[in-house]
Amino acid sequence: MAKFKGSVVVDTERCKGCNLCVVACPSDVLELHPREVNNKGYHYVYMKNPDSCIGCASCGYVCPDGCLSIYKIKKD
Amino acid sequence: MEENEIIKSENLVYTKPRLMNDNPMHYCPGCSHGVIHKLIAEVVEELGLEEKTIGISPVGCAVFAYNYIDIDWIEAAHGRAPAIATAVKRLNPSKMVFTYQGDGDLAAIGTAETIHAANRGENIVIIFVNNAIYGMTGGQMAPTTLEGMPTSTCPYGRNIALNGYPLKISNLLAQLDGTCLVTRQSVQNAAAVKKAKKALKKAFENAMNGKGTSVVEFVSTCSSGWKMTPEKANKWMEENMFPFYPLGDLKNID
Numbered sequence: 275m276a277k278f279k280g281s282v283v284v285d286t287e288r289c290k291g292c293n294l295c296v297v298a299c300p301s302d303v304l305e306l307h308p309r310e311v312n313n314k315g316y317h318y319v320y321m322k323n324p325d326s327c328i329g330c331a332s333c334g335y336v337c338p339d340g341c342l343s344i345y346k347i348k349k350d
Numbered sequence: 351m352e353e354n355e356i357i358k359s360e361n362l363v364y365t366k367p368r369l370m371n372d373n374p375m376h377y378c379p380g381c382s383h384g385v386i387h388k389l390i391a392e393v394v395e396e397l398g399l400e401e402k403t404i405g406i407s408p409v410g411c412a413v414f415a416y417n418y419i420d421i422d423w424i425e426a427a428h429g430r431a432p433a434i435a436t437a438v439k440r441l442n443p444s445k446m447v448f449t450y451q452g453d454g455d456l457a458a459i460g461t462a463e464t465i466h467a468a469n470r471g472e473n474i475v476i477i478f479v480n481n482a483i484y485g486m487t488g489g490q491m492a493p494t495t496l497e498g499m500p501t502s503t504c505p506y507g508r509n510i511a512l513n514g515y516p517l518k519i520s521n522l523l524a525q526l527d528g529t530c531l532v533t534r535q536s537v538q539n540a541a542a543v544k545k546a547k548k549a550l551k552k553a554f555e556n557a558m559n560g561k562g563t564s565v566v567e568f569v570s571t572c573s574s575g576w577k578m579t580p581e582k583a584n585k586w587m588e589e590n591m592f593p594f595y596p597l598g599d600l601k602n603i604d
Binding site for chain 1: 355356357358361362363364365366367370374375377378379380381382383384385388537538539540543544573579580581584
């Protein structure tokens, strides 16, 4: 069981749907939204499996547009 | 556990750097420029140089870099960024001056300026984004285009007999006595981003300590110019660019 629990907040209007964060995620948390788009017409990213997030911030590091904020807490 | 229990400012581990403003970036989805901009913003903030940094933006995709990072910028003519940076640094020796250039800007039209600025050992940082293509103008062949790599002006791949060999300009610059740090980095995954940030920080420190010219090359992707998805472009870069442009320090004088 993972010791940390994380959460990703997406700035959906900034997201361009490049898919790099989805590939970078080690625990398969993120996915591009299959139907919804933002004002620019991009399928933005969202947390498909929020429970698996460990807050490693790999998605944040590779995001070219800086639209991801990552939060992390220690599980007790 | 509830999501709103986690999403609190004290639990924040990563977010957009403070020096990056809210202007939406004009870069294509998945462009490496965005990550490199973030790294610059983070390093400038960590070194506390917000009020002291002057960036020289190039001609190329990064021409609008001044819209995205909240520091002082000057826009240079095509390829002339190292010449402008020389002037700025000599007139304001206490400032941190860096240029941000692509391969068409630095390795084609600006070769003379780059080599001579590095040879004079100007205390500036040259950030070189090498994506092996002219991205902004529609994906034409650049001096750094790999052998056999198709572009819009060589659709059957670069032919050595006709177009010559790809230019490893960082290796050239490493030969010069004026440079103190020449390193080649990439930003395709989290580990590479962290490593690149360390190199960039070292370069900025060198410039402030007056050690000479630092060159940080970023081997990067151009998914639109290469006609690939960002994900596939990263893979292509790892398979084709890294063997020819191996990552690591080419020169690092402490």
